[in-house]
Amino acid sequence: MRILLVEDDESLASGLLLALRRAGYTVEHVQDGAAAVRALTDNHFDLVILDLGLPRLDGTEVLAALRRGGSAIPVLVLSARDAVRDRIGALDLGADDYLVKPFDLDELLARLRVLERRRVGLPVNRLRLGELELDLAALSVRWQGKPVELQLREFMLLKRLAEHPHKVFHRNELEESIYGWGDGVASNAIDVYVHHLRKKISPRIVETVRGMGYRIGQADVADAETAEPAAPADTAP
Template identity: 50%
Template sequence: MQILLVEDDQPLAQGLKAALSRQHYSVNHVDTGRACIHVVETEPPDIIILDIGLPDINGLKVLESIRSRSAALPVLLLTARDTLHDKVTGLDSGADDYLAKPFEMSELLARLRVLERRLSSVKSTKITIGPITLDTSDQSVSCQGEPKELSRREYMLLKALMENAGRIMTRNTLEARLYSWGEEICSNALEVHIHHLRKKLGVDFIKTVRGVGYKVTAP
């Protein structure tokens, strides 16, 4: 899941980016409204976390611009203003959710999970395909009931494939889910992760579509 964090408070942004990365999210960060609009136009993320108090354009104006391009892109507003009027204004402007600063990280993560479920064809926290069960609530994976230890990126990769069961996921799409901007990616990194997953989950669970990408067959 790729998140675009739009926040001009650099210490807060770096803290959020680090915390979200530890929770298996791929996080890219910009600190202006114009940069956010450019990303939405050129490389749309899965979810946007948008601060209202940006230095160049008010966040609600940025949200208006986002909605003119995409009605479905989930946007979670962050703001230091927490009056009922502010919340209603944010939601009426097209936000999917609203979180007032300061907030607990656990609450942000819970709200992100709700937005993820809206995006996914899977509406439960548990995804079961064949012998494999992935639970997004505690980020666990089991095979035939036996828990499996996965690395952060192995989990992210498996989650992307299982949420899109039956669809071919291209290499570029999967790499965007796994890595943030500027991260160095080895040419065979994706293949290495797939290899490790097959060793842990069975060689037939993830199918290779030669020259295109990978998929998990829908049940």
């Protein structure tokens, strides 16, 4: 999931960037409200973490502009404004959640997982497709009931594909999902990660759609989802 962090406190932002990236998120950071509006206009994000007390343009104005433009992107407000009227005001403007500073990092991550589950329609932190199971909280994978050791970006790529099992992703979409603005991206990076996933899980776990991109392996998913139960044993004497 690609997140835009809008926070003017450099120390707090630095810590959040590190923690969120370790938790498997791709995160971009801007420090003022005007920059946030530009970033949201020019780029695709899956979620926004938004401070309210921002220079140049207050966070409430950013939120209002976002909703006036018809965007339904989830917004988690992270603010030192702890009055009930501030929380109600932000929620009525269209915020999806509101967390008061100072906050516990684990609680922030849990709230992000809730918004993430809601975005893709999951009731719990587990994503199952056939014999593939992803634990979104533990960043772990099981295939045919057995654990699979993946590097963080391998997990991020697999998760992105599995969240939308019928979508074909272009290479640049996948790069944006797992790399930030400042990251150097090798021209064959996605190919390398796909190769690793096929080697570690199954040769069919990621399907190449010629001339278009990649999607989660339809055959493996379908095999497990449509398999008929075995016929009962003949117990006749």
